[in-house]
Amino acid sequence: MVNRKDDFRVVLREWKEKKLPEIVEREIRIPLKVSQIASIIGPRRAGKTYQMFSIIKALIEKGVSKENILYVNFEHERLSNLKAEDLREMMEVYYELFKPQGKVYLFLDEIQKVDNFEAWVRRVHESKEYQIYISGSSSKLLSKEIATQLRGRSIDFIIFPFNFREFLKAKKFEIDDVNSLRYSEKFGKVIALLKEYLEFGGYPEVVLESDEEIKVKILRSYYNAIFYRDLVDRFGIENLSLLDIFLKYCLKNVAKYFSISKTYNYLKSIGYKCSKQTLLDYLDFSEKVFFLFPVEIFSYSLKEKKQYPRKIYLVDNGIVTTIYPEMKGEIGKLMENLVAIELLRRSELSDKFEFYYWKEYGKMNEVDFVIKKEFSVQQLIQVTHASSKDEIEKREIKALLKASQLLRCKDLL
Numbered sequence: 484m485v486n487r488k489d490d491f492r493v494v495l496r497e498w499k500e501k502k503l504p505e506i507v508e509r510e511i512r513i514p515l516k517v518s519q520i521a522s523i524i525g526p527r528r529a530g531k532t533y534q535m536f537s538i539i540k541a542l543i544e545k546g547v548s549k550e551n552i553l554y555v556n557f558e559h560e561r562l563s564n565l566k567a568e569d570l571r572e573m574m575e576v577y578y579e580l581f582k583p584q585g586k587v588y589l590f591l592d593e594i595q596k597v598d599n600f601e602a603w604v605r606r607v608h609e610s611k612e613y614q615i616y617i618s619g620s621s622s623k624l625l626s627k628e629i630a631t632q633l634r635g636r637s638i639d640f641i642i643f644p645f646n647f648r649e650f651l652k653a654k655k656f657e658i659d660d661v662n663s664l665r666y667s668e669k670f671g672k673v674i675a676l677l678k679e680y681l682e683f684g685g686y687p688e689v690v691l692e693s694d695e696e697i698k699v700k701i702l703r704s705y706y707n708a709i710f711y712r713d714l715v716d717r718f719g720i721e722n723l724s725l726l727d728i729f730l731k732y733c734l735k736n737v738a739k740y741f742s743i744s745k746t747y748n749y750l751k752s753i754g755y756k757c758s759k760q761t762l763l764d765y766l767d768f769s770e771k772v773f774f775l776f777p778v779e780i781f782s783y784s785l786k787e788k789k790q791y792p793r794k795i796y797l798v799d800n801g802i803v804t805t806i807y808p809e810m811k812g813e814i815g816k817l818m819e820n821l822v823a824i825e826l827l828r829r830s831e832l833s834d835k836f837e838f839y840y841w842k843e844y845g846k847m848n849e850v851d852f853v854i855k856k857e858f859s860v861q862q863l864i865q866v867t868h869a870s871s872k873d874e875i876e877k878r879e880i881k882a883l884l885k886a887s888q889l890l891r892c893k894d895l896l
Contacts, residue, residue, distance in 0.1 A: 487569045490561040491576040498554055499580060506537045507653045507687065511832075513538055513616075513640045515545065520608050520633055523618040525642035526773040526798050527713060528705055530687045531618045532556070534642050535590045538616065542588060551583040557596040565596065567603040588614045595619040601632040608636055641773075641831045643824065644799045645685035651676065653690045681817045684801030702805040713772040720768075725750070725757055729765050733775055733795050734806050738819040741777065742792035773798055776827055781839035781853040781860075781890070794840050796823035815868040819851055822866050826852060841886050848882040853890065862894040863887060 509530065513521060515538065523531045539552055555573070557565065577583075589607070594600050594617045607613050617637075645653060654676060664670055683689055686705065689698050710727065720726050732746060743766070747759050769775035777793035797803055800817050804810050810817065826838045835857050841850040852864040865883050869875045883895045 486572070487562075487565070488572050488576055491573045492580070493561050494555060494559050495553070495573075495576055495580050499549075503536050503540050504533070506533055506540060507645070507649060509534060509537065509642070509649060510646065511640060511642065515542055517614065517638065520604060520637040521616045522633075522637045522639050523616060523642060524639055526644065527708055528686055528688060529642045529644050529773075531642050532592055533687065534640075535592060535616060535618060539588075539590065547588065548583070550581045551585060552588045552590070553577050553581070554590040554592065556592040558593045562596070565598065567597060567599040567601075570597065570600075570603045586614065587612065589616065591615065591617045593619050605633060605636060641828075643685075643773075643828055645687060645690055646825060646828065647677070647680055647685075647821075650680050650685050650690055653687065681800060681814065681821065682804050682811050684799035684804075686799055686801060689801055698801070699805050702801045706802050706806060709772065709774055713774070714765075714768055717772070718764075718768045720765075722757070722761075725755055725761070726765060728753075728755060729762060730769065730775075731806060733766075733769070734797060734803050735810075736795055737797050737803050737810075738794065738816040738823070740792040741795040745792070776823065778823065779839055781841045781855070791842070796820050796827075798824065815866065818868055819866040822852065822864065826854070841890070843882075843885060843889070846885075847878065848885045850882050850886045853886070853892075860890045860892040862896060863890070863892055864896045 511534070513523070513534065523534055525531060535554065539554060542552060543549060555562075591600075591604070594604070596619075597603075604615060604617065608615055651658070651673075656672070656676060658664055658669065658673070664673065683695075683698050683702070686702070689701050692698050692701060710730070714720060714726060715723060728750065729746070732749065733741065743759050743762050746762055747757070750757060750762075766775065766777065770777065774797065776796045776798070778796060779788045779793050780791040782788050782791075797820060800820055803817070803820070823838075830836045830838060833856075837855045839853045839855065841853045841863070842848070850863050851866045853860055854862040854864065863883055863886050865879050867875055867879050887893060887895055
């Protein structure tokens, strides 16, 4: 076995001297005490590393000594080609440099870079001497894989790009009273910030960048990383041209009805040969890496759910408008996509929270979102872009009222 202690000494000394960066407090709450391994997962570049720093900061504020906290980013250039057995040497160096007393908190970032990390993490966790937080790229550390590899010892916490409240915090913009905001001098500023959020999304690096051209370059680099690293490399996809046109077709149809058959026919009409199963696989892969999210029709019939097309949503508006700048004019669709992302966040926090769209069979009546908790419909949401309540189209209200009657739900938004 190659001795890696010198590499670990360099990396751990850097951690010992590192000052924590300024952190935007996120709304997701990851406990400081958790009996299982905490797996911090989610889309690429959504802020998983900074969430680890946020937990570390909270631990230090609670009185935990930094000597008892070890953060390691396994993407460090000194830590390439590590195997699980090398981590024993990492811990020897840690105890040598830090001399911790009592419980140790391990933060293992990009842990998937370590070959066979699961066996080591399981063993260390079972010793009961450590509290372990792991995080990694969505392309290698998917939620279902973690559950299998760590055999029920882990609990997932999913980090998405900033929601609008977090976006405002990052911009250092405070709202004292939401109810009186409409009559405040801050109202115009909020609308301008909302427009920026609608168009460029909530990826932290993008939010903190002021230059719009740089924002677009960052977002394009994210799309390329998702395409090549999360999808092509991770799933061994060979037909890059087909994958690219499939993803761009999905982006163009965000917040619209989407069916594999229609997509297949469209691709066939422009000269692409593929099977419907290949397209189903692409959609499944895109969902696994937190990129695309199909939403089914609301129905108590499983057969009906599968017969109707799904609606497609994307993890962040910024990628949509970067690939298709003309989508900046589709404010209603961008608004609907933002609402879908927020509902997705909530569904990940509770197994009992589900959301669908609703459409009356054979009629024009449609409702964008149906919120279901356990066995009953709790809320109906219609997303529309209008300058005042008087300008909301009558068909939007009519559909809500019809759905309210049929689904026995009185909470209409």
